[in-house]
Amino acid sequence: MMLELAPEDVAFRLNARDWLKANVPAAPAPHEGHPSREYALEWLARLHASGWSGLAWPADYGGQGLSPTRMILWYEEYVRARAPSALDCTFVALNHAGPTLIACGTERQKTFHLPRILEGRSIWCQGFSEPGAGSDLASLKTTGRVDGDHIVVNGQKIWSSFAHIADYQELLIRTEPGSARNKGLSWVICDMTLPGITIRPICNMAGVSHFAEVFYDDVRIPLSEIVGGLHNGWNTAMTTLGIERRTAAMTLQLELSVKIEELIDLARPAPGTAAAEILSDLRAEAAAVRAMTYRTALREPATPFDGSLVRLSYAELAQRIHRTAVDILGAGALAEGPWVHDYLESYSETIAGGTAEIQRNIIAERILGLPREARA
Ligand SMILES: Cc1cc2nc3c(=O)[nH]c(=O)nc-3n(C[C@H](O)[C@H](O)[C@H](O)COP(=O)(O)OP(=O)(O)OC[C@H]3O[C@@H](n4cnc5c(N)ncnc54)[C@H](O)[C@@H]3O)c2cc1C
Structure with missing residues (x-):
């Protein structure tokens, strides 16, 4: 399948090629840990400073609003230039959390988080899977009990990529007591520095710790951190996963x-x-x-x-x-x-x-x- 390119698209491609040639770091990305975080954030900040971050995000939210054709051209040049993997620790923020906040977040959530994500100032991770809820995500058991203007979270997540170097987590929990399957869930912004959170990195067979188990022991999260409405988390989560499956x-x-x-x-x-x-x-x-x-x-x-x-x-x-x-x-x-x-x-x-x-x-x-x- 060939792309049909207008002269402006060709000019865009050449511009992207020149920029990448001049800016792709010579040193390879570290595989894990805080060095990988620093490297990824520095690269994203450099992309942002030259107008290359948030390519698919709408311009109203600081993105570039690129057409799918331009996205393809950018990524073709990106891989040709051997640029740092776009599936690094900035991936969840740029491809899940940011677009989910744009679609379902409150103005306060958007104003606070979106610039931090685009400018390379925050790392996010995803806390959906649990030991008994992976493919069957709706069977998740981590609870969030509403207590005044907070929810109190207890339970465990697993395989949360980059959790040990993340600032925030998109956390899917059961907030409606007695609810089952995809009812009664909430999608919550979890600050990873909150008291009661324990993170244990898991080493994979390549010898690298990309992901982690995360334990929540009476973690208090303000209700204002819920995205898309209390007990409406399944719809918010489907927005998150829908974004990933198309282009991420x-x-x-x-x-x-x-x-x-x-x-x-x-x-x-x-x-x-x-x-x-x-x-x-x-x-x-x-x-x-x-x-x-x-x-x-x-x-x-x-x-x-x-x-x-x-x-x-x-x-x-x-x-x-x-x-x-x-x-x-x-x-x-x-x-x-x-x-x-x-x-x-x-x-x-x-x-x-x-x-x-x-x-x-x-x-x-x-x-x-x-x-x-x-x-x-
Ligand atoms: C590199 C990596 C990164 C990840 N990052 C994250 C992350 O950041 N956040 C997060 O929340 N999760 C993450 N995950 C978890 C991932 O989403 C789950 O591993 C995946 O959904 C499978 O769930 P599970 O491991 O519980 O396996 P299970 O769902 O228990 O599946 C076990 C086996 O049974 C099969 N199976 C299950 N159900 C069916 C069915 N209905 N029909 C046929 N076969 C079936 C599966 O295909 C599999 O072979 C990550 C996983 C990996 C490997």
């Missing part, structure tokens, strides 16, 4: 084409060999994921479930590319840049943001119209 992972999807070219350059397989065949298949699949990404981003009106098709295709292909890299490069993969690290990290692609099985369920039920799976 665009850089990762476009990056696959860059990665496969890098692998071909490194492996240099002789024509006609099995390795050459595998790599050319992967190159074609990466082009297909790129085309699906364009189509999903450009389709008007947006079709909400197309995001699952792209997400699933991307996730499974990313795993295949990294496994192939390790197979083909063999022990050399250890010496050749980030392949082994990225291979280990790629296992999470079919879990984070909705597992491959859940994406398949969505595609089957919502796109193909197959019978719905039996619900408990």
Whole structure:
């Protein structure tokens, strides 16, 4: 699928290319912890100072209000320039929290938080999943008891990415006593420095602590921090997740084409060999994921479930590319840049943001119209 570009779009692309060439940091991003926070905030502040932050946000809220075509052009240049991953610790703030506040927040919440997010002054994390509520988010149990003008939170979240270096959390809790499933929930802005919060980082098999368990022990949060209304959290959460599924992972999807070219350059397989065949298949699949990404981003009106098709295709292909890299490069993969690290990290692609099985369920039920799976 080719993009149809007006001369102004081409000028935009060249401007983005020049800026990125002059500004992408030479040093790679640290993998974790406070150094990764400082690096990401500094990069976002630099993007903001030159008018490149909040690309999809409306101009009224300090964003650039870019069209989907311009977003694609920006991200194509972004991955080509090997700019810092857009899925770093600023991701939740820019792609979930900010857009959710724009859609559902109060004026006070917007005025306080939106500039801090855009200018690279605050990190957010997401506190949705619990040990017994991941794919089945509606079964979450963390409670928020209303007490005067506060809610008192008790319970536990898990897999909260960047919680240990975040300033705020988008926290989904059960505020209506006796409620079940998606009723009686609230989406709350949780200040991560509040008394009663304990954060325990979890180390993944790549040896990196991206995410954490978070425990809440009588944490008092003002009612004014609820977003979208008391007991109306499911609707707010669906806004958050809807934003993510459409475009948020665009850089990762476009990056696959860059990665496969890098692998071909490194492996240099002789024509006609099995390795050459595998790599050319992967190159074609990466082009297909790129085309699906364009189509999903450009389709008007947006079709909400197309995001699952792209997400699933991307996730499974990313795993295949990294496994192939390790197979083909063999022990050399250890010496050749980030392949082994990225291979280990790629296992999470079919879990984070909705597992491959859940994406398949969505595609089957919502796109193909197959019978719905039996619900408990
Ligand atoms: C890298 C990473 C980052 C994450 N970041 C965050 C974050 O910032 N905030 C946050 O809240 N969460 C985060 N998560 C959690 C993520 O959303 C959950 O891991 C995911 O939703 C799956 O939930 P679960 O781990 O509880 O697995 P479960 O839901 O228990 O699933 C276990 C297995 O059962 C399968 N399964 C479950 N239900 C069905 C079904 N109906 N049909 C078929 N198969 C099914 C699943 O596909 C999976 O294979 C992150 C996860 C990862 C890996």
